[in-house]
Amino acid sequence: WGSNVVRFPVHPRAWRERGEESYLKLLDQGIELAKKYNLYVIIDWHSIGNLRQRMFQHEMYETTLEETYDFWRKIAFRYRDEPIVAFYELYNEPTVTGDRFGDMTWEQWKVILENITQVIRAYDDQTIVLVSGFNWAYDLTPIKEDPLELPNLAYVSHPYPQKREQPW
Secondary structure, eight states: OOOOEEEEEEOHHHHHHHOHHHHHHHHHHHHHHHHHTTOEEEEEEOOEEETTTTEESSGGGOOOHHHHHHHHHHHHHHHTTOTTEEEEESOSEEOOOSSTTOOOOHHHHHHHHHHHHHHHHTTOSSSEEEEEOHHHHTBOHHHHHSOOOOSSEEEEOOOOGGGSOSOO
């Protein structure tokens, strides 16, 4: 397919159940394979829901701010000098709907993202952080008026076809 990037999703429950050292060994193996095939790596904290209020789509995505910070601290420290690890996707799909997933404003989410990035930057100031929009990472609308002012940052959108009427 001509791809040059592969994403390694790390589900919080799997991170806990396998144990950090075992999971890090899996990531190391994946990174070695990526090197072999000249691929860059995205390490993705793969949670779906509202991290602030701890309301998630499924129990496999359940996490806390503390666990999220600790995960990124360990990842940034371990891979800070590994150029194949080009991206850190801070949180896969922030989802706030006002009902099932609670409420969270862009301003509240922005503070959380800045704090996660600050943890990463304590160890790694080169790797690009990826920030997803609300609504299962689809909606980047708030960023237009109030972008994150962080270096080495890119935004992520998941363009699911059911999110808009045709033509897309």
